[in-house]
Amino acid sequence: MAYSRLVLALSALALAGVVVNADVQLHADDDDAWLRKDFRRNMIAEAGNAAYKHETVHCDPKAVGSVAGCFDQNIPAVGNIDYKFGAPQVSYPTDGSPWGVHLTGPYPDGRTYLVSWYVGAPTIGASVMRPDVCGLKTYAAVRKAGAKGWTKHTGSVVNYLRAYTDPALVNGTYLSPQIHHVVLPHLDPNTFYYYQVADMNGQLMGEYRFKTLPGPGSKSVYPLRVGLIADVGQTVNSSDTRDHLMANKPQVVILVGDNSYADNYGALSPDDLDGSGTNQQRWDTYQQLWQPLFSTVPILNCAANHELETEGIPAVINNTTTSFSFPTNYPFQSYSARFPVPGTTSNFGDITQNLYYSTIIAGKVKLITMNNYVPFHKGTPQYQWAMKEFASVDRKMTPWLFVQFHAPPYHTYFTHYKEMDCFMSIWEDVFYEYGVDLVFNGHVHAYERTHPMYKYKPDSCGPIYITIGDGGNVEGPYRNFVDEINPNNNKTYCEALQTGGKSPVALAASNPSGWGPGYQRQAHAPGCPTVTFQVCYYNDIITRQPATSVDNGILVPSNMTAAGQPAMGFCQNSQPTWSAHRDPSFGHAILELQSDSVARFSWYKNLEGNAVSMDDVVLERLGACASRMPSSEMMMGRRMMSA
Numbered sequence: 001m002a003y004s005r006l007v008l009a010l011s012a013l014a015l016a017g018v019v020v021n022a023d024v025q026l027h028a029d030d031d032d033a034w035l036r037k038d039f040r041r042n043m044i045a046e047a048g049n050a051a052y053k054h055e056t057v058h059c060d061p062k063a064v065g066s067v068a069g070c071f072d073q074n075i076p077a078v079g080n081i082d083y084k085f086g087a088p089q090v091s092y093p094t095d096g097s098p099w100g101v102h103l104t105g106p107y108p109d110g111r112t113y114l115v116s117w118y119v120g121a122p123t124i125g126a127s128v129m130r131p132d133v134c135g136l137k138t139y140a141a142v143r144k145a146g147a148k149g150w151t152k153h154t155g156s157v158v159n160y161l162r163a164y165t166d167p168a169l170v171n172g173t174y175l176s177p178q179i180h181h182v183v184l185p186h187l188d189p190n191t192f193y194y195y196q197v198a199d200m201n202g203q204l205m206g207e208y209r210f211k212t213l214p215g216p217g218s219k220s221v222y223p224l225r226v227g228l229i230a231d232v233g234q235t236v237n238s239s240d241t242r243d244h245l246m247a248n249k250p251q252v253v254i255l256v257g258d259n260s261y262a263d264n265y266g267a268l269s270p271d272d273l274d275g276s277g278t279n280q281q282r283w284d285t286y287q288q289l290w291q292p293l294f295s296t297v298p299i300l301n302c303a304a305n306h307e308l309e310t311e312g313i314p315a316v317i318n319n320t321t322t323s324f325s326f327p328t329n330y331p332f333q334s335y336s337a338r339f340p341v342p343g344t345t346s347n348f349g350d351i352t353q354n355l356y357y358s359t360i361i362a363g364k365v366k367l368i369t370m371n372n373y374v375p376f377h378k379g380t381p382q383y384q385w386a387m388k389e390f391a392s393v394d395r396k397m398t399p400w401l402f403v404q405f406h407a408p409p410y411h412t413y414f415t416h417y418k419e420m421d422c423f424m425s426i427w428e429d430v431f432y433e434y435g436v437d438l439v440f441n442g443h444v445h446a447y448e449r450t451h452p453m454y455k456y457k458p459d460s461c462g463p464i465y466i467t468i469g470d471g472g473n474v475e476g477p478y479r480n481f482v483d484e485i486n487p488n489n490n491k492t493y494c495e496a497l498q499t500g501g502k503s504p505v506a507l508a509a510s511n512p513s514g515w516g517p518g519y520q521r522q523a524h525a526p527g528c529p530t531v532t533f534q535v536c537y538y539n540d541i542i543t544r545q546p547a548t549s550v551d552n553g554i555l556v557p558s559n560m561t562a563a564g565q566p567a568m569g570f571c572q573n574s575q576p577t578w579s580a581h582r583d584p585s586f587g588h589a590i591l592e593l594q595s596d597s598v599a600r601f602s603w604y605k606n607l608e609g610n611a612v613s614m615d616d617v618v619l620e621r622l623g624a625c626a627s628r629m630p631s632s633e634m635m636m637g638r639r640m641m642s643a
């Protein structure tokens with residue numbers, strides 16, 4: 001879509017007819033606004049061709065090979081096959097030279113990065129033992145572009161053993177290649193660097209290049225280009241996403257989890273998609289496929305369900321689990337060894353310290369990365385950590401506040417619909433109170449952007465939610481919306497929703513904590529609500545209630561309402577008013593921050609290439625929003641934002 005220059009944002013807001021609730025007051029910006037308890041952050045207005053619109057793009061038969069494929073998830077999408085093990089696109093050397101090079105960062109100081117790579121090949125078999133590599137050292141060297149001398153840094157070598165306890169899988173026991181990690185500290189901001197990494201013998205090899213981001217105090221920060229991808233995998237579609245993203249020249253990439261899809265493969269064969277135990281060699285091939293991007297642009301990753309990898313090993317997560325380690329309990333093992341979180345300087349491969357993190361991007365963005373697959377309720381380590389992170393945000397120092405976690409709370413696709421209501425019952429008010437600007441999610445293999453929203457309604461003081469799980473993985477794109485009619489039975493997909501054979505209504509009556517997959521619910525606190533129903537509003541002049549659905553309707557599976565009360569439903573029968581743009585296709589996004597208050601968001605569809613974005617909107621902050629939290633629940637962070 002063409003991009004139109006930003007016009008007066010207040011006029012755009014008025015013309016678009018956006019409803020601002022009566023208790024939200026607009027105020028002129030001033031330097032002391034954040035010192036007042038009743039201020040959170042500026043509300044977001046949209047401008048450009050996509051402003052305040054509701055766009056639905058249905059499944060494209062070109063993406064899945066046939067019209068029938070658009071209504072049958074079992075028909076593979078075109079190009080939706082992983083590169084075969086041993087194919088040149090995913091092959092790695094076994095002679096001791098480095099491979100799978102990738103950058104992580106920036107670290108919270110804004111100037112430190114991590115470079116990681118592999119040496120050698122994995123060892124596989126029932127009798128494999130894990131050698132001690134704690135005493136090994138590795139090296140990387142950096143030099144500024146145009147300089148002659150190299151600065152050498154020392155790092156750590158780790159490995160991991162995936163030791164199957166399932167007798168049927170023991171022959172697939174996997175010892176990783178050597179995994180090398182070197183911290184590159186205190187690099188100059190906004191500077192091109194060349195770097196080299198060590199081989200098996202400590203010899204520095206290769207010459208890679210990347211540019212550091214602007215740092216705190218940098219004079220030139222904007223425009224700042226942030227790439228967004230998730231659920232990427234290692235198919236032909238994956239490499240298309242990689243190449244298109246690289247062509248758009250991001251300065252940093254936020255990868256919202258689900259990396260390799262190794263757990264779709266059996267432990268005994270890297271080409272057998274039987275999902276028995278996970279095939280760790282598919283992590284190795286993934287690292288090679290993505291090296292062209294990951295070695296040139298720093299990545300900010302996120303633990304997700306395909307990183308859990310619990311089958312066939314000792315791995316237990318429940319609502320009280322607080323720590324993980326080999327050999328007693330080790331989900332997230334591969335991810336933790338390969339992608340240490342920003343800030344890690346020791347104990348590389350430690351699972352417990354690798355589950356969530358925060359960092360600062362270019363001195364202007366606070367990114368809080370959460371994990372919805374480990375306990376997150378009050379009293380848990382993640383809750384206590386995250387609340388401190390939110391309370392420490394200073395919007396004068398970091399005017400942008402982003403959150404990422406894998407599973408999306410707001411989307412309209414049939415698969416994974418409304419699986420995050422427990423999580424949001426705890427965290428949505430926190431996001432709202434602390435003024436989160438954007439929330440990034442994956443998991444749903446399609447694209448959707450919301451308008452600013454809060455609790456299933458448009459709200460200009462709420463975050464924008466971006467579902468970007470359309471990276472190209474082997475499971476294929478999700479193709480259908482809950483409000484869409486399935487031509488095979490002439491019913492909406494909403495009417496087919498069930499968990500364990502029970503509809504949402506039946507589950508609400510028998511087990512209101514039982515909606516969604518087990519790998520999500522296992523971390524929930526007892527009694528956490530998972531099934532919610534919303535009231536349907538029509539455009540009503542008398543009550544002044546805005547419509548909640550584009551076509552003024554809602555699908556009610558059963559009457560969940562007391563006599564005389566408004567009807568409530570689990571799904572709507574058309575695109576909700578909070579949904580801005582949805583398209584069941586593969587692609588990536590670029591978020592270009594243009595100033596402390598203006599950003600341009602663009603989504604690119606693989607089928608269309610990079611010539612034009614399919615969804616393009618400019619976001620600008622207006623007057624500040626009043627707090628919505630009851631005074632008894634006002635969080636101390638209100639007073640700490642400018643501390």
